[in-house]
Amino acid sequence: MKLLHTKRAAFAAVLVATFGVSLGARALAFDDEEKKGDESEEAEDKSVPEEEKTAWFAVTHADIYTGTGEILRDATLLAKDGKIVEIGYDVDIPGRDYYTDVPEEKRDFRVDVLDAQGMRVYPGLVAISSSGLLGTGGDFRDSIDPFSSNMVLGLAAGITTTGQGRSAVKLKRYVPHEPPLPYDFDGIVVRDDAFASMSLSSGAAKRSLIEKFQRASQYLREYRQWEIDVKKDKELKEPDKKGVDGTVLEVLEGRVYPMFRAAERADLLNVARLAQEFGFRPVIDDCREGWTVADELGRAGAFAILSARDRRDKDESLVREGGSSIENAAILSAAGVQVAIVPESKGVALDGIVGRDIMHLPIEVDFAVRGGLSEALAVDSITRIPARMMGIGHRVGSLEVGKDCDLIVTDGDLLHYQTFVQYTVIDGELVYDKQQELYFAHIRPRPEVELAPAAKLDAGEDAPAEEPKDDAKDEDREEGEGGE
Amino acid sequence: MMILNTLLLVAAPALSPASTPPPQGVMALKVGRAETVSDGSVLHAVILIEDGKITMVGEDLPIERGIPVIDLGPDSVVIPGLVNAYSRQGMDSRGGSGSEPGNRASSELYPAYEDYSELLDAGITTLGLYPAGNGIPGRAVAVRTKGDTREEMILKDDAYLKVILQASGSSKKMIRDGFEKADKWIEKEQKEREKWEKDKEKADKKKKDDDKDKDAKDAGPGPYVAPDKDPEAEAFLALRAKELRALISIDTAAEYLHLVDAIGKEEFDWDLRIPIQRESNVFYVAEMVGKRGCRVVMDPVLSLHPNTMRQRNLPNEFAKAGAKLVLTPRSDSTSDNVDWLTDVGGLVTAGLPPKVALRAMTLEPAEVLGLGDRLGSISAGKDANLVFFDRDPFEPGVRPVAVMLEGQIVSGEVN
Structure with a gap:
């Protein structure tokens, strides 16, 4: 017994040592890397095929807005094979801080480092719904166009994941490699069936939906009871699943959120009541009059999708409040409703008035900020919250260790009208660079060199030539020193 | 020395009957310049032909007396007969959109179609005719552009399997399903073979036991017969065995990625057909296709970079990237077939090397049809399909002076 105790203590000590020295994730990454290193030593001189190489990606010197509330100034984010492994300071990057002596062709990894000096990093934006960014639809694995200009424009807008149809899909462009991958x-598909569409719009639809919920919840009750009883009586039959709607069952089990379309007060209250009666969290699309019943929606745990600059007068025949309000998002959020904001038009529009389509999500949320929404929640409304609604919040929507490395690098505050997305990264791969695409490269072009070159300290009299050659530099300095 | 030997051999039959040699007999051609395609240009070329085949090509070869000589003059140029591997000239059926790899374009061949002679006059001696339709419409046939019956015209049936791939689930599934059906047939065949072997063993045993009594009534299951293949399984098995090659049509760069995805790990011979649209974006995959080194069948047109007015020479870009370029006429109309050389001349003016251009109209399309060992270049052993000009063939508006099909002058006149 005593022996056991000491063993345990020793084990704990080792754990503490590991974590103390090199902060969790990095330790893991290191271990992994070392293992790989050993393997490649065994397999001497065999170059690793491109697709089997570990892909490292790092953003350095950036102000990282993680989307969870923290801001890390002049920090580094490191991703391995598309997943974030470390965010913070003093991050070691393979190929730069270690394994530097392994020649390029013998490496079992490749590494891309993006220097974002003076820029900001945000999580990639999540558009809760869009159209035309990816392809024609159906199964996107079979229809996506990874070269389409609409996808590039989506990436230029900072969107990395979008709901299209019922799927949640990433805007993964084809990135040329040498050799090609x-x-x-x-x-590309983060989740099929990210929503369960439901309707309460007509009396008949409402009746039938309620019946489905009643049947499904009855079945669930029976099933849970059976789970308890079957332990005593193994012969007991599973409850009959006949007449149980599969989608409704999934909703009740919390595996998918149901999406209702409801704009007006009465419809919104119907959804809220149904949700509270059967215990699920509804997603309400086009939640225009939500501000009039915000408390009820908040209590029902609802999510709301709305456009911040929708303008509609209320029904004049009613005395109560109604119609649209610029404060909608702010009031709903204050009542505990999680709000996702969408533009008026969900496609890429290259004609008409600028700024009302999917390419202007950050500007869209500015209208909600004008109506009182906090800036932090405004960013959430186009990142974390839509990701949660689609049930993919564990993978995208914020920058945290373990999540997908989907991020954007901007030249300023995301919500500022002047800000441009400079780079977009999906799964640790650079898929958009403003200067490389013909769309916005000419507007306030990014300077080639971010910082002025270090001033040359020269107290000597000899005026240096305009641009001394690299080789000549050292000699110059030596001579100068000699002169002193 | 070898040359001499061959010459003597060639000369031998011609010597004996003295006068009139048989029409399919031996013949020598003297041309100012021969574009052999396989071995570059030969100046002052002599081409020896016997029984419709080229037996020798060389510069200023000595010609044995008695062999009839056609001298085309110092300015004359000869190129191999043109091969349009992607045509529906003279065919009129409408295809479906499903997977019908058993269909054969040869079944709709109509030798009396009047425009074949016009194509022949324009120097096109071989056509690859494909079946109509979307999806997997069937197999193409390679034909001569002359012949009174289908048998006389057909050079090779099952020249290639035409496949049209689109970025859609159903289209990708068609390819995957085809190989799945082939797998299923193999499985079925194995089972049947095992069953047959068991039956045979049983029968043999019984036979031994019964030997003493009388001659065996039960003669066993007979020779093994493999189960019938359905046309889909058959075609995809043939692809895998490399007895059949595929010509896969795609429109966009994305479709190439989908194609690679649909094919997965299957290995078979395939070439690409990429029709060039006004603002095609296929240049995105030029490097990938070039690395693969497959053939790319394109139209001789310049296109525009998407959303701009910047001109691109996509055939040249693909050729530069390493793909084997195959050109078709600008469209499948008779007039565009006749103007084929002029249209390709336009690409040459825009930077496509003339040698690559000529190869893309002769040897490479012959390879697409699986006839590369028989057609497409002026070299020993190949069919004597030749087109004669009195100036450079890529000059605008040039028409052939004469056309030879398998050793016979079938168009124009030579003396």
Whole structure:
């Protein structure tokens, strides 16, 4: 017994040592890397095929807005094979801080480092719904166009994940490699069936939906009871699943959120009541009059999708409040409703008035900020919250260790009208660079060198030539020193 | 020395009957310049032909007396007969959109179609005719552009399997399903073979036991017969065995990625057909296709970079990237077939090397049809399909002076 105790203590000590020295995730990454290193030593001189290489990606010197409330100034984010492994300071990057002596062709990894000096990093934006960014629809694995200009425009707008149809899909562009890698068709769909569409619009639809919920919740009750009883009596039959709607069952089990379309007060209250009666959290699309019943929606745990600059007068025949309000998002959020904001038009519009389509999500949320929404919640409304609604919040929507490395690098505050997305990264791969695409490269072009070159300290009399050659530099300095 | 030997051999039959040699007999051609495609240009070329085949090509070869000589003059140029591997000239059926790899374009061949002679006059001696339709419409046939019956015209049936791939689930599934059906047939065949072997063993045993009594009534299951293949399984098995090659049509760069995805790990011979639209974006995959080194069948047109007015020479870009370029006429109309050389001349003016251009109209399309060992270049052993000009063939508006099909002058006149 005593022996056991000491063993345990020793084990704990080792754990503490590991974590103390090199902060969790990095330790893991290191271990992994070392293992790989050993393997490649065994397999001497065999170059690793491109697709099997570990892909490292790092953003350095950036102000990282993680989307969870923290801001890390002049920090580094490191991702391995598309997942974030470390965010913070003093991050070691393979190929730069270690393994520097391994020649390029013998490496079992490749590394991309993006220097974002003076820029900000945000999580990639999540558009709760859009159209035309990816392809024609159906299964996106079979229809996506990774070269389409609409996808580039979506990436230029900072969107990395979008709901289209019932799926949550990433805007993964085809990135040329040397040698070329096959396109990862399986990597684009984050989730099929991200929503369960439901309707309460007509009397008949309402009746039938309520019946479905009643049947499904009855079945769930029976099933849970059976789970308890079957332990005593193994012969007991599973409850009959006949007549149980599969989608409704999934909703009740909390595996998917149901999406209702409800703009007016009465419809919104119907949804809220149904949700509270059966215990699920509804997503309410086009939640225009939500501000009039915000408390009820908040109590029902609702999510709301709305456009911050929708303008509609209320029904004049009613005395109560109604119609649209610029304060909608702010009031709903204050009541505990999680709000996602969408533009008026969900496609990419290259004609008409600028700024009302999917390419202007950050500007869209500015209208909600004008109506009283906090800036932090405004960013949430186009990142974390839509990700949660689609049930993919564990993968995208914020920058945290373990999540997908989907991020944007901007040249200023995301919500400022002047700000441009400079780079977009999906799964640790650079998919958009403003200067490389013909769309916005000419507007306030990014300077080639971010910082002025270090001033040369020269107290000597000899005026240096305009641009001394690299080789000549050292000699110059030596001579100067000699002169002193 | 070898040359001499061959010459003597060639000369031998011609010597004996003295006068009139048989029409399919031996013949020598003297041309100012021969574009052999396989071995570059030969100046002052002599081409020896026997029984419709080229037996020798060389510069200023000595010609044995008695062999009839056609001298085309010092300015004359000869190129191999043109091969349009992607045409529906003379065919009129409408296809479906499903997977019908068993269909054969040869079944709708109509030798009396009047425009074949016009194509022949324009120097096109071989056509690859494909079946109509979307999806997997069937197999193309390679034909001569002359012949009174289908048998006389057909060079090779099952020249290639035409596949049209689009970025859609159903289209990708068609390819995957085809190989799945092939797998299923293999499985079925194995089972049947095992069953047959068991039956045979049983029968043999019984036979031994019964031997003493009388001659065996039960002669066993007979020779093994493999189960019938349905046309889909058959075609995809043939693809895998590399007995059949595929010509896969795509429109956009994305579709190439989908194609690579649909094919997965299957290995078979395939070439690409990429029709060039006004603002095609296929240049995104030029490097990838070039690395693969497959053939790319394109139209001789310049296109525009998407959303701009910047001109691109996509055939040249693909050729530069390493793809084997195959050109078709600008459209499948008779007039565009006749103007084929002029249209390709336009690409040459825009930077496509003339040698690559000529190869893309002769040897490479012959390879697409699986006839590369028989057609497409002026070299020993190949069919004597030749087109004669009195100036450079890529000059605008040039028409052939004469056309030879398998050793016979079938168009124009030579003396």
